[in-house]
Amino acid sequence: MAKLGDEFSRFIENIYRRHDKIQTKEEEKIKKIAQDLQALELTANQFEQKMEQAAFHIEEWIKNREN
Numbered sequence: 001m002a003k004l005g006d007e008f009s010r011f012i013e014n015i016y017r018r019h020d021k022i023q024t025k026e027e028e029k030i031k032k033i034a035q036d037l038q039a040l041e042l043t044a045n046q047f048e049q050k051m052e053q054a055a056f057h058i059e060e061w062i063k064n065r066e067n
Helices: 002-066
Strands: none
């Protein structure tokens, strides 16, 4: 009977090890996605600033052309 208990313990330990591996991999994926999203947000903010600057310069150019 002790042998059955040992096998069951090993079975459960194996399940926990697989779970830990899967969880670690998924946490790494989530961390990478979060980093990618931060980089994308930074790029989007920079793009928005450049578009605002371009709009300002175009408006100035149009005003100067009309005068």
